[in-house]
Amino acid sequence: MKENILETLKNLNFTEYEAKAYLTLLEESPLTGYAVAKNSGVPRSRIYEVLDSLAMRGDILVSPGNTPQYTPVPAKELIKNRRMKAEENFELAEQSLAEFERSANDRENIWNITGRNEILDKVKTCISSAKKRILLEIWKDEFEELESELRQAANRGVNVTIIAYGEITSDFANVYLHYMGHEITEEYGGRWLVISGDDSEVVAGIVSLGKDSRAAWTMHVGLVMPITEVMIHDLYLMEIMEKHRELLEESFGENLINLRRKFSIHPDFKKHYVK
Known part of the structure; x- marks a missing residue:
């Protein structure tokens, strides 16, 4: 079951380490970076790089302090955000490609x-x-x-x-x-x-x-x-x-x-x- 969910997250542009960290936080949160590394199997040398990437993308939240703690964005909200972003990208791609195609045709026509x-x-x-x-x-x-x-x-x-x-x-x-x-x-x-x-x-x-x-x-x-x-x-x-x-x-x-x-x-x- 968990392996299938990891593959699904990869299809949503998560790296393997990001997917493992996010699932670990869904199971239990908030957690410190050390705890996320221990529970997820992500190497300690990489965990803060992975968590920073998830936080910058808006997939997890950080509680600052001497020992920062991390909590995930709820799964429904994550999917909603991903869907909205995908739709924005599709609309942008459709518009940009149409303009490029029209411009390319214009460059060849009189x-x-x-x-x-x-x-x-x-x-x-x-x-x-x-x-x-x-x-x-x-x-x-x-x-x-x-x-x-x-x-x-x-x-x-x-x-x-x-x-x-x-x-x-x-x-x-x-x-x-x-x-x-x-x-x-x-x-x-x-x-x-x-x-x-x-x-x-x-x-x-x-x-x-x-x-x-x-x-x-x-x-x-x-x-x-x-x-x-x-x-x-x-x-x-x-x-x-x-x-x-x-x-x-x-x-x-x-x-x-x-x-x-x-x-x-x-x-x-x-x-x-x-x-």
Whole structure:
């Protein structure tokens, strides 16, 4: 009978010595550590280590003093506590594994988003989940709709850096006014938005077509990395233009327009991504 109970306790994550000590205290308590060792067969050299482990886990209680005495938590209470802890662990495992599975899938997929409001909602989610840095390419129209969320991110310590097309001012973000904001707006005939959150997720798309606006959201490193790096290279170029504009414009025209025309494939030098 006792051997079966010892095996049952082992199944509840008791070690053999812990199970013997606990059963001994169920039979008679309170007992000193010496008495528990004598009655249970647990070596005296190990008994206080075993009793401390049981006490820290809440399986036994200790009466302090010159000679501490030990008493067990009643068996029903022990089982109740173990059941509650097991249920908590199962719930935590279920939640954690589901989040991990979803995150793993997200890292491999590219999701389409249709509609300007839907795109901005996803961008707001990206902003709220950022912990370190937000890189954002944006026009004033969309910035005004996202300003509150961006401010909240900055207030919790997130570095917010904006590449602005048109006049955007902010007291919480690093704002770089794109030197070709007007020309780009004319060339594309619309506005886009790109956000990189913590270098781990990206939302990018056209936001000036109302319900027909289209964007993609992904955590796929094959897209997150190059899109984030393109934004960083835009920042490099704006820093360079700030310090060497006159020299660069002497070589490539005002606002580097000759470079843009050099790499255009259309006679009107406009972009025709949207038909």
